[in-house]
Amino acid sequence: MDVKKVKPAGRIKHKIVIPGDKSISHRAAIMGMLAQGETRITNFLKAEDCLNTLAACQQLGATVNWHNEELIIQGCGLEGLKPPRSVIDCGNSGTGVRLLSGVLAGQSFESIITGDEQIRRRPMQRIIDPLFRMGAQIESEPGGRCPLRICGGNLRAIDYISTVASAQVKSCIILAGLFAQGKTSISLPGSSRDHTERLLRFFGVAVASGTAPGSGPGQLPDEKILVDGRSELSGRKINIPSDISSAAFFMTAAAILPGAELKLENIGLNPGRSGIIRVLVNMGAEVVMENQRQEAGEPVADLIIRGKGFLKSTHIYGPMIPGLIDEIPVLAVAAAVAEGETIISDAAELRVKETDRISMLATELSSLGVEVEERPDGMLIQGGNIRGGEVDSHGDHRLAMSLAIAGLVSEQGVTIKNPQCVNTSFPGFWEILEKVAR
Ligand code: S3P
8 A cells, every 4th residue: 555654854944945826726627618718727737636627717708828837718708617527536636626516507508517536525515505596407416415416507697606715616606607607796704715706806706705794693794795796807917926835835844843944935925825824923923924925916925934942832624624624734733732621613614624633634644642622613632742643644645644743743753654646736735845855
């Protein structure tokens, strides 16, 4: 069986090139397909998830070419998509399925969209309900699971209130809204990553967004987005920032290891994604931002992370969660070596990611000698040492990479079963890890 052994690291001092942002790469491919004319993309993430979305765009009629490292997409315009000749397979990607379903709901032809075993277990009712209200016909497996058979067209604009603070749900409805008559509005609790809104504006579409007083019992301010139907996109040139969710693994390693210093260039700092920086600083790490700028409507900077060899525990909860949802597995590793008790709460969404990340983290960290108490909406982690041992990624890319960081900061090292799943979001991860830890 394929395994990776990660030995405890000494001092790390490096500059690392982090690959392109996964969330933005999906959106850039989809918007390139929907645009009139040519879109040229650099730093597109060539990982399985985004390559599957790109293949789906080709199935729907976009022409895709690579010129050295530049991706060139000839768009179809909103009216020009073609019926796919076969099932659209998004592999492991929830973002791919949910965003493309919004586009498919706007087409009068029928299509079937699905993914791998993990995707076929994930909840899709959260997008089926609003798309149905907009007028699309959607058949699913019991419990609102993939494959989805979608037949749409002639959509009407709706005012939708989502009970989950999910950027995937929001983006699905925004994309469907492009094909509707009239103005579609979406409200959701708290605020989530706004890549779709930013990139649509960059492609020339007017998207209004703001916050409104909270409607839920927790009284979190709602995020509200308005998009006009039938607004054409025009092809653009985009340089995709590097992915903060991939950077997160090495940022955390540097924050933990005494005397570490790591430089990460061109990191996307979308306010709905950069919660990890605040948490690491709050736990005691030093994070410096240099050369702050904008790329394709997104804030970007170079980051320097310095570890002082001491972290203290923290509380990760409520409105913080959407801004660091994908970083919780690696923050759990930081909590495992911090002084004191860290509580992660209000994070039940972790149970419907690629795996049930609450349960998997509790199981795998426990087998490395960490004291973890699993809770319905999070966990309590007693900081101390990570002894080390053998663990399983369960085919979850972020779990595999978090456990690798646990290996770097452990006493005896960590062996990870099923390590190849990192290719979902971070090809080259193992090579960089080896270089950094040498
Ligand atoms: C993503 C949104 C998040 C995140 C996922 C990528 C996106 O999911 O966990 O990895 O690109 O919109 P939810 O929006 O479902 O929380």
